[in-house]
Structures are given as C-alpha cells and as structure tokens.
Amino acid sequence: MTENSAELRDTAPLVALRGVNKHYGALHVLQDIDLEIAQGEVVVLIGPSGSGKSTLCRTINRLETIDSGTIEVDGRPLPAEGRELARLRAQVGMVFQSFNLFSHKTVLENVVLAQVKVGKVAKAEAERTARELLERVGVGAQADKYPSQLSGGQQQRVAIARALAMNPKVMLFDEPTSALDPEMVNEVLEVMRSLAARGMTMVVVTHEMGFARSAANRVLFMADGRIVEESTPDAFFTAPRTDRAKDFLSKILQH
C-alpha cells in the first residue's frame, strides 16, 4: 500500500488543512499545521500525549474550532456551526476513544438512528444496512443488546458500524483502542485494517505502532503542536530523521 501513496497524492485532496492554529488559553496546541489527505489514503498520527494529535483530528469535523487557517473537506471550507456543518459532519465519520454509543438505545438502534433522522433513510432500509454493517464488524449477534452489555471491543466495533452507516467520505479515529483491554485491541484494529483495504480514507490517531506499520500510507509524527516528521511507515520506523521522533520511538519500542 505504501508504494502508491505518492500517486494518491497527485489528485485533489479530500481533506486539506492550511496554516491551522489553535490555542487553549496560553497553550498553543496546533501551530501552523499544513496537511493534505488524498482520497483513499490512510494517515496515522502519532506522538507523545499533549502533542495535539487528537485536537488535530477533531478539528477536521469541527468538534474543535480553530483560531486561524482553513480546513477544507472535499474541496469545501468547513462552514460555521449550523445546518451546513451538520450536513458535512454526516459525511465525516468519527470514532472516539470512549466509544460514545448512545446508552439508551440498543446496538441496532445506535446504527439506525442517524440514518433515519439525518439521512432520511426509510427505517426498514436503515435496519437492513445496520444489520449488514454489524455483521461485517462481527457483532451481528449483539444487535438487540444495549451498549453496556457489550465488551469494549464490541462497543468500539459497533461505533465503527454506526459511523459507516452514514456512508462517510472519510473516517476519523481518535485513539480508538486506547480505552480497550489488551486482548480486545486486535479485533478493532482488524476491522480498521479491512476498512483501509477497501479504500476508505482514514485519519487515525493511535499508539498502535503495528497498525501504523501495516495499514498506513503515511505516518505523521506530532510534538508540541507541530507536525515534526512526515514519511512512509517503513522510513519512519526504521530511520526516523528528527531527534524528537527517535526519542519517542526509543521510549515506546523498548519493550
């Protein structure tokens, strides 16, 4: 997958950030971020905590606002909060660290709700789509349970199905496996890998270096609000260029 990465980037970018800056009070969390993501590309954001990678991910569907710069999705700048933005968000899937499944709805209802209320899909069709997707992520048997009755790994797979049900152009993953018990990490990564293989455009904030290696087209290393290093996973993991990246990798790959 890595070899066609350059070729992917020749077409118009699906997501483009230019000169993006954001502050939390005195803290400059995003500093002059420029980033283009091509259709079908899988970009993995890694870096120490507090480096701004989650914030960056969340600016793409404007869950975080920015102070300056522009963000375009599919050629259109992100609109201000309102109907327009809601329409755009429906095309940008998001998967959270803490799953955030609607706890008062069953698994099936979780996947159906936005299809019907936002996408105006007929209920029967939405349910068919939901069951297909739940089957695809391997939780078809849990459709009538409530989220709290599922394991973390199952919940996160439902969350992925819920996002996919909107037929998004790009999927954002904000540390999707960080809240999971170790034995459940792989079942989620497996679903993500198969998504990547199907050509989904993905932005993934993660600490799973194995996933970055095997599924990413490009790795972005962030530190102190900046994209410090950007390369193919092979180049990044075997020969990091910057000291910050070398330091980071030496700390996490030691054990």
Added chain:
Amino acid sequence: MGLIFENGNFSAFVEGFLRTIELSALSALFALLLGFVLAAFRVSPVPVLRWFGTAWVTVFRNTPLLLLFFAVTFMLPPLDVHLDSFTAAVIALSAYTGSFVCEVLRAGINTVPLGQAEAARSLGMGFGQTLSLVVLPQAARSVISPMGSVFIALPRNSAIAGAFNVPELFSFQKVLSEEAYDIFAIFFWIALAYLAISFSINAVFSTLERRVAVAR
C-alpha cells in the same frame, strides 16, 4: 369534623378542590413547556439565548412567589393588560415553576457525558436533534425524582392564589373561618385534600421512575 357536610359546605369544598387541581394542572403544563424551552436556551450555542435563559431563572427563581402574584395582579393593569384572577395566577405559577423545571432539566443534561452529544453531532445531528434524541432521553433518568419534587410543590404553592381572588381550596378556609367553625377541623379537611393531590402526583412520578429504569 362534621362541618364539611353542613350548610352546603361540601359543594364549596369540592369546588375549591377542583379549582386547585385545574390551576395546578394548567400551571404544570405551561411550566413544563416553559422549562424545556428555557433549558434548551441555557445549553444552546447562541449567547443571546443563553443569556435570556439565565436571566429568566435568576429573576423568577429568586423572587418570592407572593411578590410575583402582586406583580401580575397590580403591575399589568397599568400597562393596559387586564386578566382575570385565575389567568393571572396561572401566569405567576408557570413563570415561577418553569424556572425550577429548567434548572432540574439542566442538571439532568449535565449528567449526560459530553461524548454523547459529540457522537450525535459527529453523525450530523443538529442542536435540536442532539438534545431531543440523545441527551434528554438519557437525562430523564436522573431528572424524574427532582422533577417530582417541583410538581408536588406546585399545588401547595398555588394556595397563594386564594389570597388573590381565586376561589380555590385554601380560600375555602377563609370562608369557613369567617363562619366561626373550629379552625382545626377546617384545616384537617384542607390538609387532607392537599395530601390527596400530592400523593397522586407522587404516584405518577414513581410510576415514571420505574418505567424509565426498566427502559434503561
């Protein structure tokens, strides 16, 4: 104790009882509507609406209900607004109780993790959908019990209307007192009537609580 059955007192008693129920029910309905709107304002992304909601709650929750009754009774006619005493009482009670309903709802909304609203928004839901489909149904669980307290207080608060020309349950007391009946006997019957109303409301909220608990 037999006073209630003398001299047509019983029909006056029943009339007052029904008037209290009517007053409370109407006020409860408007307070509920008002409370929902105010709560939506208070959590809305629009600063003007938030400001309005906060101002309303600050004014009406902190003003003695008696003062509100004075306000609608004596401050509206100079503005050329003439209301019968029953309507004025409904307005005062709704404006007052609505501010409490708003705060109960807002407290409930705050118990729902922020991630729930974020997930809803990231799926393309607008503010109204996020609130009504995702946040409020989950807030309901924690809201029902304190909401019960607000609505049990309402009929008892409505007794003030008796001093403002509304012939409701409590004003019945004045009439009988003037006829020199035993004051303890009078209050016994009135207390019994208020108790009946409170218990009924309590029963409704207990049922609701069980229902919501089962529905997760």
